[in-house]
Amino acid sequence: MARLQLSKLEKVYGGGFKAVHGIDLDVQEGEFMVLVGPSGCAKSTTLRMIAGLEEVTSGEIRIGDRIVNALPPGKRRIAMVFQNYALYPHMKVRSNLAFGLRLAHVPKPEREAAVQEVARILEIEPLLDRLPKQLSGGQAQRVALGRALIKKPEVFLFDEPLSNLDAKLRASMRVRITDLHKRLKAEGRPSTVVYVTHDQTEAMTMGDRICVMKDGHIMQVATPKELYDRPANLFVAGFIGSPEMNVIDGEIEGTDFRLGGQVISLDEAVLNRMQSKPQEAALGIRPQHMKLSAGNGLTARLRSAEFMGHEVYLHAMLEGKEITTVAGAAEYDALDRSDERIRLTPDLGHAHIFDRQSGRNVSLPLAG
Amino acid sequence: MTDISHASDVITAGADGLAEARAANARQIRNAKISAAVRYVILFGVGLLMLYPLIWLVGASFKTNAEIFANPGFIPQQPTTEGYVKGWETSTPYTFGRFFLNSFLIIIPKVIGTAISCTMVAYGFARFDFPLKKLLFGSVIAILLLPNVVTRIPQYLLFRDLGWLDSFLPLWVPSAFAGDAFFVFMLVQFLRAIPGDMEEAARVDGANSWQTLVFIVVPMLAPALISVCLFQFMWTMNDFLGPLIYISSVDKYPVSLALKLSIDTTEAFEWNRILAMSVLTITPALIVFFMAQKYFIEGLSAGGVKG
Ligand SMILES: Nc1ncnc2c1ncn2[C@@H]1O[C@H](COP(=O)(O)OP(=O)(O)OP(=O)(O)O)[C@@H](O)[C@H]1O
Numbered sequence: 032m033a034r035l036q037l038s039k040l041e042k043v044y045g046g047g048f049k050a051v052h053g054i055d056l057d058v059q060e061g062e063f064m065v066l067v068g069p070s071g072c073a074k075s076t077t078l079r080m081i082a083g084l085e086e087v088t089s090g091e092i093r094i095g096d097r098i099v100n101a102l103p104p105g106k107r108r109i110a111m112v113f114q115n116y117a118l119y120p121h122m123k124v125r126s127n128l129a130f131g132l133r134l135a136h137v138p139k140p141e142r143e144a145a146v147q148e149v150a151r152i153l154e155i156e157p158l159l160d161r162l163p164k165q166l167s168g169g170q171a172q173r174v175a176l177g178r179a180l181i182k183k184p185e186v187f188l189f190d191e192p193l194s195n196l197d198a199k200l201r202a203s204m205r206v207r208i209t210d211l212h213k214r215l216k217a218e219g220r221p222s223t224v225v226y227v228t229h230d231q232t233e234a235m236t237m238g239d240r241i242c243v244m245k246d247g248h249i250m251q252v253a254t255p256k257e258l259y260d261r262p263a264n265l266f267v268a269g270f271i272g273s274p275e276m277n278v279i280d281g282e283i284e285g286t287d288f289r290l291g292g293q294v295i296s297l298d299e300a301v302l303n304r305m306q307s308k309p310q311e312a313a314l315g316i317r318p319q320h321m322k323l324s325a326g327n328g329l330t331a332r333l334r335s336a337e338f339m340g341h342e343v344y345l346h347a348m349l350e351g352k353e354i355t356t357v358a359g360a361a362e363y364d365a366l367d368r369s370d371e372r373i374r375l376t377p378d379l380g381h382a383h384i385f386d387r388q389s390g391r392n393v394s395l396p397l398a399g
Numbered sequence: 400m401t402d403i404s405h406a407s408d409v410i411t412a413g414a415d416g417l418a419e420a421r422a423a424n425a426r427q428i429r430n431a432k433i434s435a436a437v438r439y440v441i442l443f444g445v446g447l448l449m450l451y452p453l454i455w456l457v458g459a460s461f462k463t464n465a466e467i468f469a470n471p472g473f474i475p476q477q478p479t480t481e482g483y484v485k486g487w488e489t490s491t492p493y494t495f496g497r498f499f500l501n502s503f504l505i506i507i508p509k510v511i512g513t514a515i516s517c518t519m520v521a522y523g524f525a526r527f528d529f530p531l532k533k534l535l536f537g538s539v540i541a542i543l544l545l546p547n548v549v550t551r552i553p554q555y556l557l558f559r560d561l562g563w564l565d566s567f568l569p570l571w572v573p574s575a576f577a578g579d580a581f582f583v584f585m586l587v588q589f590l591r592a593i594p595g596d597m598e599e600a601a602r603v604d605g606a607n608s609w610q611t612l613v614f615i616v617v618p619m620l621a622p623a624l625i626s627v628c629l630f631q632f633m634w635t636m637n638d639f640l641g642p643l644i645y646i647s648s649v650d651k652y653p654v655s656l657a658l659k660l661s662i663d664t665t666e667a668f669e670w671n672r673i674l675a676m677s678v679l680t681i682t683p684a685l686i687v688f689f690m691a692q693k694y695f696i697e698g699l700s701a702g703g704v705k706g
Pocket residue numbers: 044045046048050069070071072073074075076077229
């Protein structure tokens with residue numbers, strides 16, 4: 032329902048610790064934006080500033096056409112879902128849902144109708160007269176979701192809402208939340224979402240766009256596919272994708288990429304994309320793009336293999352650095368493992384060259 | 400053949416083993432019963448010992464004056480309510496009911512004032528940042544550690560200048576403005592143990608600080624608040640020194656002073672009257688305690704967080 036804009040947002044905590052370093056983020060109306068990053072990278076701090084629970088040190092937060100910096104949380108037209116549900120323990124589910132409307136002096140019949148509607152959407156009708164302590168984790172999280180939904184806010188804020196649930200429930204709640212988001216959009220009241228998580232599966236599956244953060248800086252904002260295919264820097268490259276992207280340090284000499292005693296000759300597929308040729312470079316390539324080959328290619332020493340069902344993760348040492356590659360189960364069976372040596376051919380069409388100094392990806396394709 | 404006989408050996412061995420296990424189990428149950436019996440006897444004995452003075456007090460209040468000293472047992476030989484009747488009349492123009500009324504005129508505003516003011520102050524200390532907070536909280540702790548008697552004289556002078564002597568005001572007004580550091584401290588500690596998430600959720604839901612306090616914090620604080628009220632009630636009921644210092648006219652005496660009064664004015668002590676009125680004096684505290692006991696205990700165990 033509203034666009035959310037952060038500009039030059041900074042947060043310095045009481046002790047003088049700078050948690051957020053002037054970030055800019057533009058979340059479009061109706062967009063599902065995921066904030067992801069390792070623990071302590073200030074995802075929660077950023078979200079709490081948007082909610083108004085944490086004071087902004089400097090910078091600006093806009094929701095729609097209003098600057099909300101000075102508004103209390105209740106006046107920002109936002110709703111928030113907390114990691115540990117934060118249901119009011121002494122109120123029945125019904126009152127938990129209706130609390131916000133009650134404070135807004137919505138008349139009782141309307142309130143009741145709203146509660147019924149939300150309860151129907153989230154399938155919590157039988158739970159309305161229970162206390163929070165009589166709910167399971169998944170039910171409690173649905174109630175928490177309902178409490179946000181009932182207010183029809185302009186922006187939804189989620190802080191790791193699923194991390195207290197078990198894997199199966201998390202998967203189903205994930206679908207439920209994205210479905211809800213789509214449904215609201217289809218009903219003509221698109222809701223802007225900022226969703227914090229440290230789980231990259233959640234980030235990749237739920238987000239329209241993902242904002243990757245590290246130490247209070249934004250590393251990249253892009254669609255899941257773009258993050259995966261064109262990571263802007265080494266951090267994003269390592270953070271997104273499982274198994275992790277292989278990053279092989281080396282030097283570029285002419286069209287050769289040298290690592291230890293071995294050489295990869297960079298072909299047109301890479302050279303054309305390179306914006307600069309850093310001296311100290313790193314070649315980034317996903318395990319899926321390291322093909323086992325017979326005869327030629329890089330030589331690596333096989334250390335271990337993880338059987339994942341239809342494929343096998345091979346861990347090998349390449350010039351003293353551990354790398355991973357993915358092979359089909361049949362391919363792995365056919366592999367000659369007698370001398371522990373495997374040969375690998377990188378698919379350079381999917382390779383990235385990083386500047387080791389700055390961490391930047393210097394081989395981004397200009398388009399597509 | 401050998402196989403079969405072997406198998407039957409195993410079965411009988413198994414049956415023997417089972418019988419043995421049953422016997423051992425029975426032994427354990429018997430031992431547990433014996434030790435429980437021993438424990439209960441000891442507990443009952445010690446409990447009786449501790450309650451004996453109270454039981455004796457109740458028994459003696461129904462005895463005649465002569466019997467109180469003649470008969471050490473607690474069951475009265477010729478039960479009489481004379482102590483209660485005469486005691487209630489007192490040797491003053493007022494009945495004991497007047498003194499009870501006085502007590503409650505102090506206790507009720509004091510308890511209500513304490514609950515409200517201490518909650519507000521504790522909420523402030525536990526949840527907000529403000530200038531000089533450390534210093535102020537430090538002074539709360541300092542007051543907590545300060546012996547009461549130290550402030551008696553300055554307080555007396557202050558209330559004298561305010562013209563509050565011989566009124567109930569000095570006895571309850573300070574408490575109604577969060578003057579009891581102990582309760583503030585107790586509530587602050589309790590609040591600190593409650594996660595702030597619910598309050599944040601309430602703020603996102605549109606509640607201001609007062610609404611958050613009233614709708615969210617106070618209900619969660621209820622067990623601690625009940626303890627506060629209970630303690631304040633009992634301590635005020637039993638307070639002797641405060642009324643002794645500030646109240647001089649007999650018609651304003653609370654029960655604690657009135658009891659003393661009956662000892663002072665009667666030449667030959669009518670012990671059964673004093674004992675009878677003592678019983679009446681402790682009754683409200685007992686009733687309140689037993690009524691609040693459920694919440695009291697709930698409060699002690701309600702800290703557990705569900706995972
Ligand atoms: N109240 C505070 N005072 C001082 N520093 C704080 C405070 N809250 C958080 N920080 C610091 O700010 C940084 C960011 O914290 P934040 O909670 O936003 O991280 P996060 O990305 O949400 O991490 P997680 O994934 O573990 O929840 C951390 O280094 C943390 O130590």
